[in-house]
Structure formats: C-alpha cells, structure tokens
Amino acid sequence: MKDYLCDKGKKVADAVIRRLPRYYRQLCYLESQNISRISSNALGESLDLKATQIRQDLNSFGGFGQQGYGYPVSELRDIIADILSINSQWKMVIVGAGNIGRALSGYDEFMLEGFQILALFDNDKAMVDKQFGRMPVYDVSTLADYIKENHVDIVALAVPSRVTQSLADLSIRAGANAIWNFAPVDVFCDDVVVENIHLTDSLMALSYNLGQKLK
Amino acid sequence: MKDYLCDKGKKVADAVIRRLPRYYRQLCYLESQNISRISSNALGESLDLKATQIRQDLNSFGGFGQQGYGYPVSELRDIIADILSINSQWKMVIVGAGNIGRALSGYDEFMLEGFQILALFDNDKAMVDKQFGRMPVYDVSTLADYIKENHVDIVALAVPSRVTQSLADLSIRAGANAIWNFAPVDVFCDDVVVENIHLTDSLMALSYNLGQKLK
DNA sequence: TAGATTGTTAATCGATTAACAATC
DNA sequence: TAGATTGTTAATCGATTAACAATC
Numbered sequence: 244m245k246d247y248l249c250d251k252g253k254k255v256a257d258a259v260i261r262r263l264p265r266y267y268r269q270l271c272y273l274e275s276q277n278i279s280r281i282s283s284n285a286l287g288e289s290l291d292l293k294a295t296q297i298r299q300d301l302n303s304f305g306g307f308g309q310q311g312y313g314y315p316v317s318e319l320r321d322i323i324a325d326i327l328s329i330n331s332q333w334k335m336v337i338v339g340a341g342n343i344g345r346a347l348s349g350y351d352e353f354m355l356e357g358f359q360i361l362a363l364f365d366n367d368k369a370m371v372d373k374q375f376g377r378m379p380v381y382d383v384s385t386l387a388d389y390i391k392e393n394h395v396d397i398v399a400l401a402v403p404s405r406v407t408q409s410l411a412d413l414s415i416r417a418g419a420n421a422i423w424n425f426a427p428v429d430v431f432c433d434d435v436v437v438e439n440i441h442l443t444d445s446l447m448a449l450s451y452n453l454g455q456k457l458k
Numbered sequence: 459m460k461d462y463l464c465d466k467g468k469k470v471a472d473a474v475i476r477r478l479p480r481y482y483r484q485l486c487y488l489e490s491q492n493i494s495r496i497s498s499n500a501l502g503e504s505l506d507l508k509a510t511q512i513r514q515d516l517n518s519f520g521g522f523g524q525q526g527y528g529y530p531v532s533e534l535r536d537i538i539a540d541i542l543s544i545n546s547q548w549k550m551v552i553v554g555a556g557n558i559g560r561a562l563s564g565y566d567e568f569m570l571e572g573f574q575i576l577a578l579f580d581n582d583k584a585m586v587d588k589q590f591g592r593m594p595v596y597d598v599s600t601l602a603d604y605i606k607e608n609h610v611d612i613v614a615l616a617v618p619s620r621v622t623q624s625l626a627d628l629s630i631r632a633g634a635n636a637i638w639n640f641a642p643v644d645v646f647c648d649d650v651v652v653e654n655i656h657l658t659d660s661l662m663a664l665s666y667n668l669g670q671k672l673k
Numbered sequence: 674t675a676g677a678t679t680g681t682t683a684a685t686c687g688a689t690t691a692a693c694a695a696t697c
Numbered sequence: 698t699a700g701a702t703t704g705t706t707a708a709t710c711g712a713t714t715a716a717c718a719a720t721c
Contacts, residue, residue: 258712260666264659268642282678290644294678295714302680310679311721327662328669342564346557350657358661396668421668423661427483429505436671438664440655442565444479446573446638447542449653451475453611453636454543456651473688497702509702510690517704525703526697 259300263323265290266297270320282313329357334394335423338410339401340365340373340380343425347399348378361393386410390417399423400430411437474515478538480505481512485535497528544572549609550638553625554616555580555588555595558640562614563593576608601625605632614638615645626652 269290273281283294290297301307301314304326308314324330337344340363348363363380365371371382381389389395398414400407400422407426414422421436427443484505488496498509505512516522516529519541523529539545552559555578563578578595580586586597596604604610613629615622615637622641629637636651642658
C-alpha cells in the first residue's frame with residue numbers, strides 16, 4: 244500500500260480519522276450518481292461541515308485535489324479506502340453468540356468493506372456447533388488456538404461485562420491486534436487497538452439531550 | 459427533577475456529556491463494592507483521566523464534592539443519573555425487525571436504566587404479528603399512529619439506509635423527540651435529538667488504527 | 674486569460690491541564 | 698489544628714475556521 248503522509252510523519256488527530264468514514268460514504272454515494280468531481284464546498288454542504296475543514300483533513304494525508312477543479316470522486320474514494328485500510332481483508336471472530344453477537348454475524352455488509360468474519364464463539368454448550376447463516380459456533384475454550392492458527396486480527400467481544408477484560412487479554416496473548424468491544428465497560432490493553440460500541444453510553448447521551456430539549 | 463446548573467446557564471460541552479456515562483458506570487461499580495467515597499484522583503486513576511478534568515466536568519453542574527474528603531459515591535451516582543435523565547422512563551420503539559432490531563429488543567439492560575421498549579415495527583408481512591420475547595411486531599404503516607397514541611419519545615431506526623431519513627421524518631412529524639440511528643447514513647432533522655450508532659464507521663476507525671499499528 | 678478552487682498559514686475558538694487558594 | 702482534596706482561575710494545548718496566495 245502506498246504510504247500517504249510519507250514525510251510529515253505527524254500523527255493524525257483522531258477527530259480527523261472519525262470524519263473519514265463520512266467522506267467515504269458520501270463519495271460512494273456521489274460515485275453511484277455518476278458524479279466525477281466535487282469541490283470541498285459542495286462536499287461540506289452535503290455533510291454539514293466547513294469546506295476548509297475538509298481540505299485541512301485531506302491535506303494531512305496529501306494534496307488530492309486540483310485548484311480550480313476540486314477533487315476527483317472515484318480517486319478520492321479509493322485513496323480514503325486505502326488510508327483506512329479497508330481493503331485489507333482483516334480477519335475477525337465474534338465472541339458471544341447472544342443477541343448482539345448473532346446480529347453482527349449476520350451483518351454481511353462488513354464483508355463488502357474488507358472484513359471477513361470467520362466464526363462465532365460461545366461458552367454455552369447448547370450453542371456450540373450450531374450454525375448461524377454460514378457461520379459456525381465454536382466453544383470459547385478453543386478461542387486462543389483458533390486465533391493463533393487462523394491469524395485473526397480483530398476480536399469482537401459481545402459478552403457480559405465481567406468476562407470482557409479477561410477475554411480481551413486472552414485474545415491479545417493469542418495474537419489478536421484489535422478488540423471491538425460491545426460490553427458497557429472500559430477495556431484496558433497496551434499496544435492494541437481498542438474500539439468501543441457503548442450502546443448504553445450512547446443512549447445516556449441521547450437521554451441527556453432529550454432531557455434538555457423537553458425542559 | 460432538580461435543576462443542576464441553575465444559574466450559570468452555559469451549555470455544557472458534548473465532550474463532558476460523553477464522559478458522564480463512564481463516571482456513572484464506575485460509581486455504580488464502587489457502590490457495589492460498598493465504597494462510599496472517592497477522590498477525583500482515585501476516580502481518575504481507574505478511568506485513565508486526569509483528576510482535574512473530572513472536577514472540571516462535575517463542576518459544570520455544581521459542587522458535589524467536599525474539600526479534604528472527596529465525593530460521596532451513591533449521592534454522586536444519583537446526581538449523574540438525574541443529570542442524564544436516565545430515571546425518566548423514556549418510551550422507545552424499534553423500527554426494523556432485522557438482526558440489529560431484534561438484538562436491541564432483547565437487550566433488557568436498557569429497561570433497568572429507564573428505557574422502556576414498547577414494540578418493534580417492520581414492513582415484512584411475514585414478520586408482523588410475531589413476538590420476540592415479550593415484544594410484539596407491528597406493521598410499519600401503523601408507526602405514526604402508534605407514536606402519537608403512546609407518546610413515544612425515542613425511535614430506534616434499524617432499517618436500510620435508503621429509508622432511514624424518511625422514517626425519521628415520519629416519526630418526528632408523529633411526535634417523537636429523538637432518533638437513535640443504526641444505519642450508516644447521516645440523519646438530518648431540526649429540533650430533534652439524533653444519536654448515531656455507526657458500526658461501519660467504528661470498524662473503519664479500528665481498521666485505520668490497525669493499519670497504523672501493523673505498518 | 675479569467676474564474677474557480679485548492680493548499681497552507683495565521684487567527685480564533687474551545688477543551689484540557691496546571692496551579693493554588695478555599696475549606697472541610 | 699494539619700492534611701487532604703475540592704472548586705476555580707489562569708495557562709496551555711489542540712482543533713476549527715478564516716484568509717489568501719498559488720495554480721489549475
């Protein structure tokens with residue numbers, strides 16, 4: 244993969260990274276509408292962002308636009324995909340075959356974006372060896388070996404809070420490089436990527452804003 | 459409900475609000491361990507935050523601590539719950555009885571926190587009038603009337619991207635005050651609370667960080 | 674060329690952190 | 698009282714926005 248931001252070397256702010264998927268989505272949409280170029284101004288309008296922020300964001304990786312013309316849609320889409328590493332075919336397993344785990348396993352869309360879900364794991368013997376869609380469910384006691392043997396990159400944890408940290412530790416010792424956590428706890432691991440989906444936190448923020456609105 | 463931040467009147471920064479659920483979680487945990495007081499320093503250590511940030515955050519709502527002593531755990535927990543309005547028994551419906559929608563409907567934990575899920579809605583006739591757990595599934599054509607009649611506060615949208623905006627609009631016209639969106643699109647609505655769970659965006663940020671780590 | 678729009682520097686704004694006086 | 702820890706002001710840091718020269 245080409246390395247954007249070759250020379251500057253400065254770490255890009257998280258706030259910037261969080262906006263890239265939105266740019267990516269909008270560029271996919273524009274592409275589907277056969278629009279081949281877009282100005283930072285027009286893009287900003289559709290995303291409710293300042294044009295200058297978009298230019299600033301993109302320029303932390305390189306100059307992808309052209310003065311007087313704007314940005315080439317398909318090209319920029321590909322560049323952002325590359326920056327986000329979403330063409331990498333990351334390998335993922337899901338731990339916890341409860342509601343959330345099964346929902347994730349059925350979420351085929353992920354596969355389109357370069358995420359390959361290999362299997363589910365659970366500690367419930369009644370669940371083990373079942374299939375969800377094309378997805379096998381294995382015993383969680385075999386998780387570490389599976390991660391090692393299959394070079395799993397990402398472990399999605401959709402398990403009760405009290406076992407989340409220990410399963411994260413186990414996964415990392417087995418060689419996983421990222422944890423996608425769905426339990427309402429903070430996971431602490433060194434030198435590993437941790438990304439949280441905190442549904443209850445999100446609902447609480449919503450609740451706060453609702454309270455403010457109706458006050 | 460008592461009104462914290464009575465006089466100052468300044469809008470509290472979103473970044474602060476997003477930390478409150480973490481404080482809340484940790485305080486619940488401390489309470490379960492029968493710890494009755496905590497200093498900003500100790501709390502900061504367990505959450506990997508600076509003590510001064512916690513004090514600053516809390517002081518945007520009022521002075522809940524005591525010099526030389528710290529903060530009373532149970533009391534502070536209750537205060538934060540109050541600030542977040544999570545004792546309000548908000549009424550919620552879920553639109554879309556697919557993987558995500560069904561997962562949410564089974565997520566009882568929400569109810570403990572003051573969220574009452576009333577029903578699911580779907581446009582698939584085969585789905586309508588089924589039950590998931592204790593949760594009925596209704597035809598989506600009856601959604602607007604249901605929202606009106608039952609004074610639904612929150613509409614969780616777990617439907618395909620292309621119908622998300624129109625269902626949000628419909629829900630708001632019917633009287634809903636908040637949208638909890640699970641589709642990978644930006645929802646635009648005026649004067650309404652919108653909270654997004656963008657699973658793919660989250661995975662993309664994870665992917666970016668993974669790419670950086672393995673580079 | 675003239676018009677449009679980028680890339681980039683400088684200014685502003687907001688959020689985090691440090692410092693310390695107040696006080697339990 | 699002495700020690701601890703808050704509440705709050707001031708300093709720092711980082712992110713957003715404005716401005717404009719460069720250039721397609």
